[in-house]
Every structure is written in C-alpha cells, then in structure tokens.
Amino acid sequence: xxxxxxxxxxxxxxxxxxxxxxxxxxxxxxxxxxxxxxxxxxxxxxxxxxxxxxxxxxxxxxxxxxxxxxxxxxxxxxxxxxxxxxxxxxxxxxxxxxxxxxxxxxxxxxxxxxxxxxxxxxxxxxxxxxxxxxxxxxxxxxxxxxxxxxxxxxxxxxxxxxxxxxxxxxxxxxxxxxxxxxxxxxxxxxxxxxxxxxxxxxxxxxxxxxxxxx
Numbered sequence: 001x002x003x004x005x006x007x008x009x010x011x012x013x014x015x016x017x018x019x020x021x022x023x024x025x026x027x028x029x030x031x032x033x034x035x036x037x038x039x040x041x042x043x044x045x046x047x048x049x050x051x052x053x054x055x056x057x058x059x060x061x062x063x064x065x066x067x068x069x070x071x072x073x074x075x076x077x078x079x080x081x082x083x084x085x086x087x088x089x090x091x092x093x094x095x096x097x098x099x100x101x102x103x104x105x106x107x108x109x110x111x112x113x114x115x116x117x118x119x120x121x122x123x124x125x126x127x128x129x130x131x132x133x134x135x136x137x138x139x140x141x142x143x144x145x146x147x148x149x150x151x152x153x154x155x156x157x158x159x160x161x162x163x164x165x166x167x168x169x170x171x172x173x174x175x176x177x178x179x180x181x182x183x184x185x186x187x188x189x190x191x192x193x194x195x196x197x198x199x200x201x202x203x204x205x206x207x208x209x210x211x212x213x214x
Contacts, residue, residue, distance in 0.1 A: 043115050043128075044202065045069045049083055049093040057082035059100055067095050069113050077105040088133045088184035098137065099212035108148075110205030114164065117157035117198050125195045128173075130202060131188040136180040142206035145180045150203040151191055157198040164201045169194075 051068040058066045061078040065071050072081045084096040097111050128151070136145050155169030164170075173191030193200075 043119055043123075043200075044113060047132075048091060049095045052083045052093075070095055071112050071114070072097060073110055073112065077103060077107075079109045081111065086135075086137075088186070091133070094133070096137065098139070099141070099208055101212055103212040104210075106208050106210075108205045108207045110203055112164070112201055112203040112205075114160065115200040115202070120153075120198055120200055123193050123200070124197055125193060127190060127192045129188055129190045130174055131186065132204075133184050133186050134178070134180055134204075135184045136182050138182070139212065140180065140206075141208045141210050141212060142180075143209050146177050146206060147180050148177050148203075148205050148207075149187075149189060150175050150201075150205075151189075152201045152203060153193055153197040154199045155194075155196050159199055164203065167199065169196075171197075 046067065046069045049067050049070070052066065053068055054066050056066075057080065058064075059078050059080045060066070060072055063071060063073045066081045067083055070081075072079045078100055080098050080100050082096045084094045085092070086096070087094050095111055097109055099105065099109060130149065130151055132149075134147060136142075150172050151174035152164050152167065153169075153171050153173060154164075154167030156167065159167050171194050173193050174189050176189050178187055
C-alpha cells in the first residue's frame with residue numbers, strides 16, 4: 001500500500017541489505033534499484049495470450065495476426081489460429097493453431113513473434129532461455145507429434161517477421177524439435193546469441209501429415 005503522505009518514503013524488503021527503492025516527492029523519480037533486484041528481462045509480449053483485439057478465432061491464408069503480437073504465416077492454403085481456454089494450471093488462455101477440418105495441405109503451420117530491434121540492442125552475445133507450455137490437440141497431425149522451435153536472429157534492424165527466413169545475417173541460436181504429448185508440459189531451451197544482432201523472432205511450427213481431423 002502506498003504511503004498517504006507526500007515526501008520521501010523508503011520501501012525495504014525482507015533480507016535486503018539497504019534501500020531497494022526510494023520514491024521522491026510525487027514518485028516521478030525512482031532511485032536505488034540495482035540489477036540484482038531487477039529480475040530476468042522477459043522479451044515476449046503477450047506471452048499469456050490474454051490480449052486478442054482482432055478477435056478470438058480466424059482462418060488466415062496469408063501472413064497476419066490474431067492474438068496480439070502473435071502472427072501466423074501459412075505456407076500452404078490456410079491456418080486457423082485461435083485464443084483457447086485449454087490451458088495449463090495458472091493460465092487463462094493459450095494460442096491454438098491448426099489446419100481447417102478436412103484440409104489435406106501438408107505445408108508447415110506456424111505461430112511466431114518478432115522481437116523488435118529496440119528490445120534487442122542489449123542481447124548481443126548473450127545467453128537466453130526460451131520457456132513455454134505446449135501440448136498436442138486431439139487431432140494434432142504432425143509426424144511423430146513433432147513441434148519445431150526456433151529462435152531466429154538477424155543483423156539488420158526491423159526487417160519484419162514476414163521475411164524472417166531470409167533476414168540479413170540470419171542465425172538460429174535455438175533450433176530444436178520436441179515431440180508433444182496430449183498433456184500440458186513446460187519446455188525450456190537455451191542458446192547463445194551472436195554478436196551484433198538487431199532483431200529476433202520466436203517461431204513454433206509443425207509439418208502436418210494426412211487429412212486434418214481424420
């Protein structure tokens with residue numbers, strides 16, 4: 001609870017050694033915060049899939065967005081992307097992507113988020129960890145239930161997600177596959193970014209087989 005009086009107020013946390021945050025006057029200035037208290041920087045925006053200003057379900061036949069900040073890029077005919085209420089414990093929403101029913105196109109389906117250049121300048125040569133929850137739906141039709149996970153980087157600012165696969169200086173510090181089960185499971189993968197990166201993207205994709213929903 002904020003103090004009810006103006007002036008200088010100090011907040012001390014248990015087991016801290018000295019002042020953590022000091023608010024001065026109306027709170028417009030914060031001093032005394034050190035990186036040891038700042039925690040890990042999270043670069044993914046709307047990772048809980050809670051914001052969906054464009055709607056909660058759509059079938060797209062070209063690069064586009066539904067869940068805020070999350071794009072899909074159908075390499076074949078179309079992809080259905082939706083905000084789902086099937087979630088692991090502690091979450092409200094998830095992102096679901098699939099082929100429309102009876103679709104036989106077997107080109108990859110994906111969901112991705114581009115990390116803007118303004119959030120990449122301090123990542124050069126840093127080690128990062130990508131953590132997420134995933135499961136296979138009832139009609140998930142990837143070969144061996146395999147999900148592909150990539151962290152792609154580039155060396156030119158703001159090239160845009162639609163051409164992530166041909167970014168200048170492209171590299172994949174994380175490029176792995178994971179067999180999914182029908183149970184929500186948390187996965188984590190670590191990679192070291194190259195020097196001088198100016199853009200990044202997190203990409204999840206799978207290559208379907210057979211007929212959707214069959």
